[in-house]
Amino acid sequence: MKAVVITSPGSPEVLQAQEVDDPAVGDDEVLIEVAAAALNRADTVQRKGSYPPPKGASPYPGLECSGTIIAVGKYVTRWKVGDQVCALLSGGGYAEKVAVPAGQVLPLPPGVSLRDAASFPEVACTVWSTVFMMSRLSPGESFLIHGGSSGIGTFAIQMAKHLGIRVFVTAGTEEKLAACKQFGADVCINYKTEDFVARVKEETAGKGVDVILDNIGAPYLQRNLDSLNIDGRIFIIGFQGGTVAQVNLSCLLAKRLTLQAAGLRNRSPENKAVIVGEVEKHVWPAIAAGKVKPVVFKSFPLSEAAEAHRLMESSAHIGKILLIP
Template sequence: MHAITISEPGGPEALEWAEVPDPVPGEGEVLVDVVASAVNRADLLQRQGFYDPPPGASPYPGLECSGRIAALGPGVTGWTVGDEVCALLAGGGYAEKVAVPAGQLLPVPKGVDLVTAAALPEVTATVWSNVFMVAHLRPGETLLVHGGASGIGTMAIQLAKALGARVAVTAGGPEKLAFCRELGADVLIDYREQDFVEEVRQATGGAGADVILDIMGAKYLDRNVRALAVNGRLAIIGMQGGAKGELDIGALLRKRGAVMATSLRARPVAEKTAIIAAVREHVWPLLEGGAVRAVVDQVVPLREAGAAHRVLEEGGHRGKVVLSV
C-alpha cells in the first residue's frame, strides 16, 4: 500500500507519499480500506517530532479514518467484510489501509457520506469523553469552549446545545464567531479584543462557566480558573499555549473547582472501546436525526497532506480538514 511517511521531523514538506508494507489485522482487529482521513493538531506535532505514536501503533500519522472493512482478524464478531465504517485510531490514518481494534469502529451514520464520516471519530470521542463523561456537563449549565470554530469546538457547541446546555465560545474574529453562532453558540467572545473571564461572568450574572473545554493549557490556566463557577470543572485537552503554568490553588479551593487533563491517543484499547460505545449510544442518534452535523472546511487529496497541514497552521479553517484517498 501507500502511506504518508515522515523520514525526518520538519515542516509540511516532511510528509512523503511512499510505498510501505500492508498492515495485517491481529487478534480482535479489522483491516480497513481507507477512503478518507482527517487532520488533527496531534498530526502536526508528530510531523515536527514532538508526539511519537504510542508503543505498538502505526508509525504513520492519522488518528481517524473512514472506509470499508477489507478483512476480519481472529476473534472479531459483529462486523462483516464490506461494511462502511469510521474509526478512532492510535495512528495510521494517512494510508490506503489500516488495522483497527474492532472496539474502535463505528458504523457510518445514516445520512452522512463516507468521506465526511472521516471527520467524526476524533471530535466526537474527544468531546463526549471530556465534556460529558469526565466533566459531567448537565442541562442548564454553561460550557465555555476555547477555539469554538475548530473541529473540536464546532462539535462541542452542537453537542452541548443538543443536550440542553448554554455555550460560550472564544474565537478569533467576527467571521469565526458568526459561524459559531450559526452552530448554536450563545455567548461570542473575540479573544483578540475581549477578556473572556469578564465576558463569561457578565453573561452568567457573575457566576462563571460550569465547564470549560480548553485547548490552550498553560497560557489560559489562571484565567480559566478565574472564569470557573463554584463547583466548576476545567477540562484541558491541549497545550497550544504551553505546558507549564502556575495554578492558584486557593482560588480553586474557594470555588470547589476541579482541573482535569486528558489525552485520547495513548489510552488503552479497553478505555477507547468504552468511549466509542458511549459515542455510538449518545452521539450517533443526534447525527442521524440532524441535531448535530460534521463540519468540514475542505477536502484535500491524501497525497497533498502537507498542504492540509499548512491550512491548520495558518488557522483560517472552520471545522475539520479531511484527506481523501
C-alpha cells in the same frame, strides 16, 4: 499501499506519500480501505517529533478515518467485509488501508456520507469522554469552549446545544465567531479584542460557567479558573500556548473547582472501546436526528498532506480538514 510518511521530524514538507507494506491484521482487528482521514492538531505535533505513536501503533499519522472493511480478524464478530464504518485510530489514517481494533470501529452515522464520516470519531470521542463522561456536563449548565471554530469546537457546540446547555465560545475572527453562532453558540467572544473572563462574568451575572474545554494550556489557566462557577470543572486537552503556568490556587478551594487533563491516543484499547461504545449510544442518535452535522472545511489528496498541514497550522479553517487516498 500508499501512506504518508514522516521522512524526518520537521515542517510540513517532510510529509511524503510513499509506497509501503499493507498493515498486518490482528485477531481482534479489522482492515479498513480508507475513504477519508481527518487531520488533528496532534498530527502536526507528531510530524515535528514531539508526539510519537504508542508502542505497536502505525508510524504513519492519522487518528481517525472512514472507509470499508476489507478483512476481519478471526475473533471479530460484529463486523464483516463490506461494512461501511468510521474508526478511532492510534495512528495510520493517512494511508490507503489501516488496521484497527474492532472495539474502536463505529457504524456509519445515518445520513452522513462515507467521506464526511471521517470527521467524527476523534472529536466525538474526545468531547464525549472529557466533557460529558469525566466532567459530567449536564442539561441546564453552561459551557465555555476555547477555539470554538475548530473541529473539536464545532462538534462540541452542536452536541452541547442538543443537550440543552448554554454555550460560550472564544475565537479570533468575526468570521469564525459568526460560524460558531450558526452552529448554535449563545455567547461568542473575540479573544483578540475582548477579555473573555469579564464577558463570561457579565453574561452569567458574576457566577461564571460550569465547564470549560481548553486547548491552550498555561496562559489561560488562571483566567479559566477565574471564569468558573462554584463546583466548576476545567478540562485541558491541549497546550497550544504552553505547559508551564504560575497560578493562585485559592479559588480551587473557595469554589470547589476541578482541574483535569487527558488525551485519547495512549489509552488502552479496552478503555477506547468503552468510550467508543458510549459515543455510539449517546452521540450517534444526535447525528442521525440531524442535530449534529459534519463540518468539513476542505479536502486534499494524500499527496498534498503537507499543504493540509499548512492550512491547519495557519488556523484559517473552520471545522475539519480531510485527506482522501
